[in-house]
Amino acid sequence: MAICSLDLADFMESTVHIPVLPKEVIQFGKPEPGQTWIDGTGGGGGHSKMLLEAIGASGRLLIIDRDPVATERLSAMFSSPAVVQHGSYDQAHQFLRLLDWPPVDGILLDLGLSSDQLADRDRGFSFQTEGELDMRFDTSSGIPAWQWLTHVDEKTLADTIYKYGEERFSRRIARRIVEVRKTDPVKTADQLRELIYRSVPGGRPSKFGKKHGRVDPATRTFQALRIAVNEELDILENALRRLPDCMAIGGLIVIISFHSLEDRIVKHAFRDDPRLEVVTRKPIEASDAETSDNPRSRSAKLRVAKRVIPAPPMPY
Numbered sequence: 001m002a003i004c005s006l007d008l009a010d011f012m013e014s015t016v017h018i019p020v021l022p023k024e025v026i027q028f029g030k031p032e033p034g035q036t037w038i039d040g041t042g043g044g045g046g047h048s049k050m051l052l053e054a055i056g057a058s059g060r061l062l063i064i065d066r067d068p069v070a071t072e073r074l075s076a077m078f079s080s081p082a083v084v085q086h087g088s089y090d091q092a093h094q095f096l097r098l099l100d101w102p103p104v105d106g107i108l109l110d111l112g113l114s115s116d117q118l119a120d121r122d123r124g125f126s127f128q129t130e131g132e133l134d135m136r137f138d139t140s141s142g143i144p145a146w147q148w149l150t151h152v153d154e155k156t157l158a159d160t161i162y163k164y165g166e167e168r169f170s171r172r173i174a175r176r177i178v179e180v181r182k183t184d185p186v187k188t189a190d191q192l193r194e195l196i197y198r199s200v201p202g203g204r205p206s207k208f209g210k211k212h213g214r215v216d217p218a219t220r221t222f223q224a225l226r227i228a229v230n231e232e233l234d235i236l237e238n239a240l241r242r243l244p245d246c247m248a249i250g251g252l253i254v255i256i257s258f259h260s261l262e263d264r265i266v267k268h269a270f271r272d273d274p275r276l277e278v279v280t281r282k283p284i285e286a287s288d289a290e291t292s293d294n295p296r297s298r299s300a301k302l303r304v305a306k307r308v309i310p311a312p313p314m315p316y
Contacts, residue, residue, distance in 0.1 A: 018044075018046065018293075018294045018296070019043075019044070019046030019047045019050070019110070020110065020112065020256060020286060020290070020294065020296065020297040020300045021256060021284065021286055021290070021297065021300055021302050022046065022047070022050055024284050024302055025047060025050065025051075025108060025254055025256075025302070026050060026054060028252070028254060028279065028280065028284065028302065028304045029051075029106050029108060029252055029254045029304070030106075030252065031051050031054035031055050031059075031105075031106055032054065032055065032105075033054070033055060033056040033058055033059060034055065034056065034058040034059050035055045035059050035104075035105040035106060036055075036059060036060040036061075036062075036101060036102070036104045036105050036106075037051050037055060037059070037060070037061050037062070037104060037105060037106040037107070037108065038061070038062045038063075038064065038089075038092055038104055038106070038107045038108070038246070039051060039061060039062070039063045039064070039108050040064045040089030040092060040107060040108065040109045040239070041064070041065060041089060041108075041109050041110045041111065042063040042064060042065040042070060042071065042074045042084065043065060043067075043070060043110060044070075045063075045073070045074050045077050045078065047108055047110060048061060048063050048074070048077075048078060048082065049077075049078075051106075051108065052078070052081070052082060055081075057081060058081075059081055060081045060082075060083070060101065061078075061081060061082045061083070062082075062083050062085065062092070062095055062096070062099065062101070062104075063078065063082055063083065063084045063085070064084075064085050064086075064087055064088070064089050064091070064092065064095065065084075065086065065087075066086075066087065066088050066137040066138045066230075067137050067138065067139075068086055068138065068139065068140060071084055071085070071086040083099060085098075086138075088138075088235055088239075089109055089235075089239050089243075090235050090236075090238045090239035090242060090243075092107070092239070092242070092243060092246050093242055093243075093245065093246050096246055102248070103245075103246055103247050103248040103251065104246060104247055104248060104251060105247075105248055105250075105251045105252075106247075106251055106252045106253070106254070107243055107246065107247065107251070107252075107253045107254070108253075108254045108255075108256075109239070109253075109254070109255045109256065110256045111232075111236065111255065111256060111257050111258060111262050112256065112257075112258040112296070112300065113226070113258075126189065126222070129189045129190070130188055130189060130190040131188060131189055132144065132146060132187060132188055132189075133145045133146040133149070133186065133187060133188055133189050133191075133192055133225075134146070135222075135225060135226045135229045135230070136229055136230060137230050138230075142229065142230075143229075144229070145225045145226070145229045146185065146186060146187040146188070148225075148228070148229060149177060149181065149185070149186050149192075149225075150181060150185050154174050154175060154178045155174075157174040157177060157178070158170045158171045158173070158174035158175075160224055160225070160228050161173055161174060161220070161221050161224045161225075162224075163224070164223065164224035164225075164227040164228055164233070164261065165219075165220035165221050165222075165223050165224030165227075166220060166260070166261075167220040167221055167224065169199060169200045169201075170221075170224075172199040172200070173195070173196055173199045173200070173221055175199075176195050176198065176199045177192075177195055180195060189222075192218070192221070192222070193218045196217055196218045196221050197217060197218070200217040223259065227261075232262075233261060233262070233265065236262060236265055236266075237265060237269075240265070240266070240269040240273070241269075244273060244275040244276055244307055245275070247307040248307065249307055249308070249309070249310060250306060250307060250308075251306070251307045252279065252304055252305070252306050252307075253276070253304065253305050253306075253307075254302065254303075254304050255302070255303050255304075256300050256301065256302045257300070257301050257303075258299045258300055258301075259299065263283065263301050263303070266303050267283075267303065270303060270305040273305075274309065275307060275308065275309055276305040276306065276307065276308065277305060277306045277308040278303075278304075278305055279304040279305055279306055280302070280303050280304045283301035283302060283303050284301070284302040284303075284304075285300065285301060285302075286298065286300050
């Protein structure tokens, strides 16, 4: 049976996303022929392709993604023994029940935003675009970020930007958004970017480029709104409660995070869950060679835990 329905050239053309920490995922996840795995964040399909190559035609892979655009592309990319499902990784137990699969040998979550999503100028994920400020992973549910910005009160907005973006000028930014929306709703990514630049001291990056090590002032607010709109941290915490019961004894869960909020949740869940044993005492980070080739890997942190005690019946 074909594992990937596209040849290498077509695969590379189908996505602009480069999977982070690819060697480390295989090294620490240890996928083997015949195993059953879940890739809970299919994205561009790079990690899924690697896992399928490792588990072979005798294995099985469940690929999940919240983004309907991504799941459509993944369905075109992969065939048996892969199964693609549209949904969130905290629904993995429901998909296993639907497929009538037993507990799995490994789970991979790459919590980062896909480069394909950033490159889509109509979704508003990137402050470098001019598209509508949508920011939803799943455009079939919830409300877009711009719509939320039309009615959220100033305190809640400031608290959201501070909590999820760790932005110390959150109150200035929230105040300006609320002032501007009285006459002109903030509907596009470039509108929000300009408001942020006018709210943060020294906000607009130099036309000659960012100073060494400096993060663009819009980064933190865009991150905060995306997390809020998609309920990302709530979903992560819910998943970490459920996923161990989807795993066979000795199974491994590999999670890649990209900011301190996610990494802290993963670290504490792995440490405090009696069903799990921490495999990586410290997070695994990208090599200098990888960060040079793929700058988005600079903030990636990989943690691994192993399922260690007998599993109760799966909570279906």
